[in-house]
Amino acid sequence: MRMLRAATQGLIIFFVLLAVLPPWGCQASGQQAQGKPALDVPYEPTSYTITQEMLRIASVTSSDVVYDLGCGDGRIVITAAKERGARGVGVDLDPARIRESKENAGSAGVAHLVRFVEQNLFDADISNATVVMLYLWPEVNLKLRPKLLRELRPGTRIVSHSHTMGDWKPDAVATVEKHYLYFFIVPANSTGTWRLTGFDPKPASLRLTQKFQAVMGSMSVGSAIYPVTNGSLRGTSLRFTVEGMIRGVKDVRLFEGNISHNTIQGTIRDQAGNMVSAWKAIRDAATAVPIAE
Ligand SMILES: C[S@@+](CC[C@H](N)C(=O)[O-])C[C@H]1O[C@@H](n2cnc3c(N)ncnc32)[C@H](O)[C@@H]1O
Numbered sequence: 578m579r580m581l582r583a584a585t586q587g588l589i590i591f592f593v594l595l596a597v598l599p600p601w602g603c604q605a606s607g608q609q610a611q612g613k614p615a616l617d618v619p620y621e622p623t624s625y626t627i628t629q630e631m632l633r634i635a636s637v638t639s640s641d642v643v644y645d646l647g648c649g650d651g652r653i654v655i656t657a658a659k660e661r662g663a664r665g666v667g668v669d670l671d672p673a674r675i676r677e678s679k680e681n682a683g684s685a686g687v688a689h690l691v692r693f694v695e696q697n698l699f700d701a702d703i704s705n706a707t708v709v710m711l712y713l714w715p716e717v718n719l720k721l722r723p724k725l726l727r728e729l730r731p732g733t734r735i736v737s738h739s740h741t742m743g744d745w746k747p748d749a750v751a752t753v754e755k756h757y758l759y760f761f762i763v764p765a766n767s768t769g770t771w772r773l774t775g776f777d778p779k780p781a782s783l784r785l786t787q788k789f790q791a792v793m794g795s796m797s798v799g800s801a802i803y804p805v806t807n808g809s810l811r812g813t814s815l816r817f818t819v820e821g822m823i824r825g826v827k828d829v830r831l832f833e834g835n836i837s838h839n840t841i842q843g844t845i846r847d848q849a850g851n852m853v854s855a856w857k858a859i860r861d862a863a864t865a866v867p868i869a870e
Contacts, residue, residue: 614670617698618713622649623738628656630753634760635708635734637661644668644706646698646713646721651678651691653710658687663708665691668701704728712738719743726789726869731765731836732812745789748811764790764810765836769864773798776845776854783858787868792817815841832856839865 623631631653637643639662645653648667655678657663667678678693694701699721703709706729711718718740725735737759741747749760766787773781779799785808786793792808796819808817816833830853834843839860845853 614672616670617717618647620649620671620674621712622652623712624754625652625656627738627753627756627758628653629660630751631710631736631738631758632657632661634749634751634758635710635736637663637708639663641707642666642705643708643710644701644703645710646701646703647711648678648693649674649712651681651693654678654691654693655682655685655687657708658682658690659685663690666706667691667693668696668698669693670695670697699724702728704730707733709733709735710738711735711740713740715740715743723869726763727867729763731763733763735761735763737761746791748790762790762812764868765813765815766865766868767792767810767815767836767841768866768868769860769862771841771858771860773856773858775856789868810836813837815843834858 637657641657641661641663643654643657643663643665645651645665645667648654648669651667654665654667657665667675669675669678672695675693675695679688682688682691682693703724709725709729711721713721718737719742722742722745739756741759742761745761747759748762751758751760764787767785768787769785771783771785773783773796777798781796781798783796783805784794785805787810790810792805792810792815794805794808796803796805801821803819803821805817805819808815813836814833815836816831818829818831820827820829829848831846832843833846834841834856839862841856841858843856845856847853
Protein backbone atom coordinates (compact mmCIF):
# COMPACT_ATOMS: atom_id res chain seq x y z
CA MET A 578 0.00 0.00 0.00
CA ARG A 579 2.82 2.39 1.03
CA MET A 580 4.68 1.58 -2.18
CA LEU A 581 1.57 2.35 -4.25
CA ARG A 582 1.16 5.75 -2.53
CA ALA A 583 4.86 6.58 -3.14
CA ALA A 584 4.53 5.61 -6.81
CA THR A 585 1.39 7.76 -7.18
CA GLN A 586 3.13 10.76 -5.52
CA GLY A 587 6.13 10.27 -7.82
CA LEU A 588 3.88 10.29 -10.87
CA ILE A 589 2.06 13.46 -9.70
CA ILE A 590 5.42 15.26 -9.15
CA PHE A 591 6.60 14.11 -12.59
CA PHE A 592 3.49 15.49 -14.37
CA VAL A 593 3.56 18.78 -12.39
CA LEU A 594 7.23 19.28 -13.38
CA LEU A 595 6.38 18.43 -17.01
CA ALA A 596 3.70 21.14 -17.04
CA VAL A 597 5.87 23.80 -15.35
CA LEU A 598 9.29 23.33 -17.01
CA PRO A 599 9.89 24.46 -20.60
CA PRO A 600 10.70 21.66 -23.06
CA TRP A 601 14.41 21.09 -23.76
CA GLY A 602 15.92 23.29 -26.43
CA CYS A 603 12.93 25.62 -26.80
CA GLN A 604 14.72 28.68 -25.37
CA ALA A 605 14.88 31.37 -28.04
CA SER A 606 18.06 33.34 -28.77
CA GLY A 607 18.76 35.81 -25.98
CA GLN A 608 15.96 34.69 -23.65
CA GLN A 609 16.54 35.08 -19.92
CA ALA A 610 17.57 31.95 -18.01
CA GLN A 611 17.38 32.23 -14.20
CA GLY A 612 17.71 36.03 -14.26
CA LYS A 613 20.78 36.00 -16.53
CA PRO A 614 20.60 36.74 -20.25
CA ALA A 615 20.94 33.53 -22.28
CA LEU A 616 23.89 34.51 -24.44
CA ASP A 617 24.46 32.97 -27.86
CA VAL A 618 28.21 33.27 -27.24
CA PRO A 619 30.05 33.62 -23.91
CA TYR A 620 32.26 36.62 -23.23
CA GLU A 621 35.83 36.42 -24.47
CA PRO A 622 37.62 39.66 -25.28
CA THR A 623 39.60 40.32 -28.46
CA SER A 624 43.24 41.23 -27.69
CA TYR A 625 44.44 44.79 -28.33
CA THR A 626 46.73 43.64 -31.18
CA ILE A 627 43.88 41.77 -32.88
CA THR A 628 41.55 44.76 -32.34
CA GLN A 629 44.05 46.99 -34.14
CA GLU A 630 44.34 44.50 -37.02
CA MET A 631 40.54 44.34 -37.32
CA LEU A 632 40.45 48.13 -37.67
CA ARG A 633 43.31 48.05 -40.17
CA ILE A 634 41.81 45.34 -42.39
CA ALA A 635 38.52 47.32 -42.50
CA SER A 636 40.44 50.57 -43.23
CA VAL A 637 38.44 52.39 -40.50
CA THR A 638 38.58 56.18 -40.66
CA SER A 639 36.83 59.09 -38.97
CA SER A 640 34.03 58.85 -41.58
CA ASP A 641 33.02 55.40 -40.35
CA VAL A 642 30.30 54.19 -38.02
CA VAL A 643 31.64 50.98 -36.48
CA TYR A 644 29.21 48.48 -34.94
CA ASP A 645 30.33 45.63 -32.69
CA LEU A 646 27.54 43.05 -32.37
CA GLY A 647 28.24 41.42 -29.02
CA CYS A 648 30.56 44.20 -27.93
CA GLY A 649 31.83 42.82 -24.60
CA ASP A 650 33.60 45.60 -22.68
CA GLY A 651 33.39 47.89 -25.75
CA ARG A 652 37.08 47.74 -26.60
CA ILE A 653 36.73 47.52 -30.42
CA VAL A 654 34.33 50.45 -30.73
CA ILE A 655 36.32 52.47 -28.16
CA THR A 656 39.65 51.80 -29.90
CA ALA A 657 38.09 52.76 -33.27
CA ALA A 658 36.95 56.07 -31.72
CA LYS A 659 40.17 56.78 -29.83
CA GLU A 660 42.72 55.83 -32.49
CA ARG A 661 40.79 56.53 -35.71
CA GLY A 662 38.16 59.11 -34.74
CA ALA A 663 35.31 56.81 -35.85
CA ARG A 664 31.84 56.88 -34.35
CA GLY A 665 30.59 53.59 -33.00
CA VAL A 666 27.79 51.54 -31.54
CA GLY A 667 28.26 48.51 -29.30
CA VAL A 668 25.41 46.06 -28.76
CA ASP A 669 25.44 43.44 -26.01
CA LEU A 670 22.76 41.47 -24.23
CA ASP A 671 24.66 41.36 -20.95
CA PRO A 672 23.96 44.45 -18.79
CA ALA A 673 27.30 44.01 -16.97
CA ARG A 674 29.16 44.34 -20.31
CA ILE A 675 27.19 47.43 -21.28
CA ARG A 676 27.97 49.04 -17.89
CA GLU A 677 31.69 48.28 -18.37
CA SER A 678 31.61 49.60 -21.94
CA LYS A 679 30.11 52.93 -20.86
CA GLU A 680 32.67 53.29 -18.06
CA ASN A 681 35.52 52.40 -20.42
CA ALA A 682 34.31 54.90 -23.03
CA GLY A 683 34.25 57.62 -20.34
CA SER A 684 37.78 56.75 -19.14
CA ALA A 685 39.05 56.78 -22.74
CA GLY A 686 37.48 60.21 -23.35
CA VAL A 687 35.37 59.03 -26.31
CA ALA A 688 31.88 58.94 -24.78
CA HIS A 689 30.79 61.63 -27.29
CA LEU A 690 31.64 59.33 -30.22
CA VAL A 691 30.22 56.01 -29.07
CA ARG A 692 26.94 54.54 -27.88
CA PHE A 693 26.25 51.23 -26.12
CA VAL A 694 22.92 49.45 -26.30
CA GLU A 695 21.72 46.56 -24.13
CA GLN A 696 19.95 44.51 -26.76
CA ASN A 697 19.87 41.18 -28.54
CA LEU A 698 22.15 41.62 -31.55
CA PHE A 699 19.52 39.95 -33.77
CA ASP A 700 17.12 42.82 -32.98
CA ALA A 701 19.64 45.66 -33.46
CA ASP A 702 19.09 48.32 -36.11
CA ILE A 703 22.37 48.10 -38.04
CA SER A 704 21.29 50.04 -41.13
CA ASN A 705 23.63 53.00 -40.58
CA ALA A 706 26.79 50.90 -39.97
CA THR A 707 29.66 51.31 -42.41
CA VAL A 708 31.74 48.68 -40.61
CA VAL A 709 30.54 45.68 -38.55
CA MET A 710 32.84 43.79 -36.18
CA LEU A 711 32.00 40.28 -35.00
CA TYR A 712 33.54 37.87 -32.52
CA LEU A 713 30.82 35.28 -32.25
CA TRP A 714 30.55 31.58 -33.10
CA PRO A 715 30.31 30.01 -36.59
CA GLU A 716 26.65 29.01 -36.21
CA VAL A 717 25.76 32.45 -34.84
CA ASN A 718 27.49 34.07 -37.85
CA LEU A 719 25.42 31.85 -40.13
CA LYS A 720 22.20 32.80 -38.35
CA LEU A 721 23.17 36.48 -38.58
CA ARG A 722 24.21 36.35 -42.27
CA PRO A 723 20.75 37.02 -43.80
CA LYS A 724 20.30 40.07 -41.56
CA LEU A 725 23.73 41.42 -42.58
CA LEU A 726 22.98 40.97 -46.29
CA ARG A 727 19.46 42.37 -46.00
CA GLU A 728 20.03 45.37 -43.73
CA LEU A 729 23.55 46.62 -44.43
CA ARG A 730 24.18 48.93 -47.37
CA PRO A 731 26.28 47.56 -50.25
CA GLY A 732 29.92 48.34 -49.58
CA THR A 733 29.64 47.94 -45.78
CA ARG A 734 32.73 46.15 -44.47
CA ILE A 735 32.51 43.23 -42.02
CA VAL A 736 35.38 41.73 -40.04
CA SER A 737 34.76 38.44 -38.26
CA HIS A 738 37.31 37.39 -35.65
CA SER A 739 38.08 33.64 -35.88
CA HIS A 740 34.92 32.50 -37.68
CA THR A 741 33.79 32.26 -41.29
CA MET A 742 30.37 32.95 -42.82
CA GLY A 743 29.75 29.48 -44.25
CA ASP A 744 29.82 29.52 -48.06
CA TRP A 745 30.09 33.33 -48.25
CA LYS A 746 33.77 33.50 -49.21
CA PRO A 747 35.78 36.27 -47.52
CA ASP A 748 37.17 39.10 -49.68
CA ALA A 749 40.38 38.92 -47.62
CA VAL A 750 41.86 36.86 -44.77
CA ALA A 751 44.53 37.91 -42.27
CA THR A 752 46.21 36.12 -39.37
CA VAL A 753 47.40 37.74 -36.20
CA GLU A 754 48.48 36.06 -32.98
CA LYS A 755 47.51 32.76 -34.71
CA HIS A 756 43.88 33.97 -35.01
CA TYR A 757 42.19 34.24 -38.40
CA LEU A 758 40.36 37.44 -39.35
CA TYR A 759 37.81 37.20 -42.19
CA PHE A 760 36.96 40.36 -44.16
CA PHE A 761 33.75 40.67 -46.19
CA ILE A 762 32.26 43.48 -48.26
CA VAL A 763 28.46 43.49 -48.53
CA PRO A 764 27.73 43.08 -52.26
CA ALA A 765 25.13 45.09 -54.16
CA ASN A 766 22.31 43.15 -55.75
CA SER A 767 23.09 42.67 -59.46
CA THR A 768 20.44 40.04 -60.17
CA GLY A 769 17.83 40.32 -62.90
CA THR A 770 17.55 41.44 -66.49
CA TRP A 771 19.31 44.60 -67.62
CA ARG A 772 18.82 46.46 -70.90
CA LEU A 773 22.20 47.56 -72.26
CA THR A 774 22.97 50.74 -74.12
CA GLY A 775 26.07 52.49 -75.33
CA PHE A 776 28.25 49.86 -77.00
CA ASP A 777 26.40 48.11 -79.83
CA PRO A 778 23.67 49.33 -82.18
CA LYS A 779 21.87 45.95 -81.89
CA PRO A 780 19.47 45.42 -78.94
CA ALA A 781 21.48 44.03 -76.04
CA SER A 782 20.60 42.67 -72.62
CA LEU A 783 22.29 41.14 -69.62
CA ARG A 784 20.82 38.43 -67.38
CA LEU A 785 22.60 38.04 -64.06
CA THR A 786 22.37 35.73 -61.08
CA GLN A 787 24.48 36.04 -57.97
CA LYS A 788 25.86 34.03 -55.07
CA PHE A 789 27.16 36.53 -52.51
CA GLN A 790 29.88 38.45 -54.45
CA ALA A 791 30.11 35.94 -57.34
CA VAL A 792 28.14 36.90 -60.46
CA MET A 793 27.07 34.57 -63.28
CA GLY A 794 24.89 34.99 -66.36
CA SER A 795 24.76 35.74 -70.05
CA MET A 796 24.72 38.66 -72.45
CA SER A 797 22.56 38.83 -75.57
CA VAL A 798 23.59 41.09 -78.42
CA GLY A 799 21.22 40.85 -81.39
CA SER A 800 20.76 37.11 -81.93
CA ALA A 801 24.08 36.14 -80.28
CA ILE A 802 24.33 34.97 -76.66
CA TYR A 803 27.64 35.10 -74.77
CA PRO A 804 28.38 33.67 -71.30
CA VAL A 805 29.35 36.12 -68.58
CA THR A 806 32.57 34.88 -66.94
CA ASN A 807 34.73 35.90 -63.95
CA GLY A 808 31.84 38.00 -62.60
CA SER A 809 32.38 39.58 -59.21
CA LEU A 810 31.17 42.39 -57.01
CA ARG A 811 33.13 44.45 -54.53
CA GLY A 812 30.35 46.41 -52.86
CA THR A 813 28.72 48.28 -55.73
CA SER A 814 31.62 47.73 -58.17
CA LEU A 815 30.77 45.05 -60.72
CA ARG A 816 33.19 43.45 -63.16
CA PHE A 817 32.91 40.54 -65.57
CA THR A 818 34.28 39.37 -68.88
CA VAL A 819 32.45 38.42 -72.05
CA GLU A 820 34.20 36.29 -74.62
CA GLY A 821 32.85 36.01 -78.13
CA MET A 822 33.27 36.71 -81.81
CA ILE A 823 33.64 40.42 -82.28
CA ARG A 824 33.58 41.42 -85.96
CA GLY A 825 34.54 37.83 -86.90
CA VAL A 826 37.46 37.64 -84.44
CA LYS A 827 37.48 35.80 -81.10
CA ASP A 828 37.92 38.48 -78.48
CA VAL A 829 37.44 39.20 -74.78
CA ARG A 830 35.90 42.32 -73.29
CA LEU A 831 36.17 43.38 -69.64
CA PHE A 832 33.05 45.16 -68.36
CA GLU A 833 33.40 47.31 -65.24
CA GLY A 834 30.61 49.37 -63.74
CA ASN A 835 29.04 50.79 -60.65
CA ILE A 836 25.58 49.66 -59.54
CA SER A 837 23.22 52.25 -58.13
CA HIS A 838 19.76 50.75 -57.54
CA ASN A 839 18.54 49.82 -61.05
CA THR A 840 21.32 51.46 -63.07
CA ILE A 841 24.86 50.38 -63.95
CA GLN A 842 27.30 52.78 -65.54
CA GLY A 843 30.83 51.92 -66.52
CA THR A 844 33.44 51.20 -69.14
CA ILE A 845 34.42 48.34 -71.44
CA ARG A 846 38.08 47.46 -71.99
CA ASP A 847 39.82 45.16 -74.42
CA GLN A 848 42.35 42.47 -73.46
CA ALA A 849 45.18 45.01 -73.52
CA GLY A 850 43.32 47.20 -71.01
CA ASN A 851 42.42 49.91 -73.51
CA MET A 852 39.03 51.52 -73.06
CA VAL A 853 36.70 50.51 -75.89
CA SER A 854 33.54 52.35 -74.87
CA ALA A 855 31.26 53.34 -72.05
CA TRP A 856 28.20 51.23 -71.18
CA LYS A 857 25.00 51.70 -69.30
CA ALA A 858 22.40 49.20 -68.13
CA ILE A 859 18.90 49.71 -66.79
CA ARG A 860 17.27 46.89 -64.83
CA ASP A 861 13.70 45.75 -65.06
CA ALA A 862 13.22 46.12 -61.26
CA ALA A 863 10.66 43.29 -61.16
CA THR A 864 13.37 40.77 -62.23
CA ALA A 865 15.70 41.34 -59.24
CA VAL A 866 15.70 38.62 -56.57
CA PRO A 867 16.88 38.94 -52.93
CA ILE A 868 20.50 37.90 -52.32
CA ALA A 869 20.11 37.20 -48.58
CA GLU A 870 20.14 33.48 -47.69
C1 LIG B 1 33.30 36.50 -27.66
S1 LIG B 1 32.59 37.95 -26.90
C2 LIG B 1 33.21 39.24 -27.93
C3 LIG B 1 33.33 40.58 -27.22
C4 LIG B 1 33.88 41.72 -28.08
N1 LIG B 1 33.19 41.80 -29.36
C5 LIG B 1 35.34 41.53 -28.34
O1 LIG B 1 35.67 41.06 -29.46
O2 LIG B 1 36.16 41.81 -27.44
C6 LIG B 1 30.88 37.82 -27.37
C7 LIG B 1 29.96 38.84 -26.74
O3 LIG B 1 28.67 38.68 -27.32
C8 LIG B 1 27.68 38.91 -26.31
N2 LIG B 1 26.46 38.22 -26.76
C9 LIG B 1 26.25 36.89 -26.85
N3 LIG B 1 25.03 36.65 -27.36
C10 LIG B 1 24.47 37.84 -27.64
C11 LIG B 1 23.22 38.25 -28.22
N4 LIG B 1 22.31 37.38 -28.62
N5 LIG B 1 23.00 39.57 -28.36
C12 LIG B 1 23.92 40.50 -27.97
N6 LIG B 1 25.11 40.16 -27.40
C13 LIG B 1 25.39 38.85 -27.25
C14 LIG B 1 28.31 38.36 -25.05
O4 LIG B 1 27.74 38.96 -23.89
C15 LIG B 1 29.78 38.74 -25.24
O5 LIG B 1 30.07 39.98 -24.64
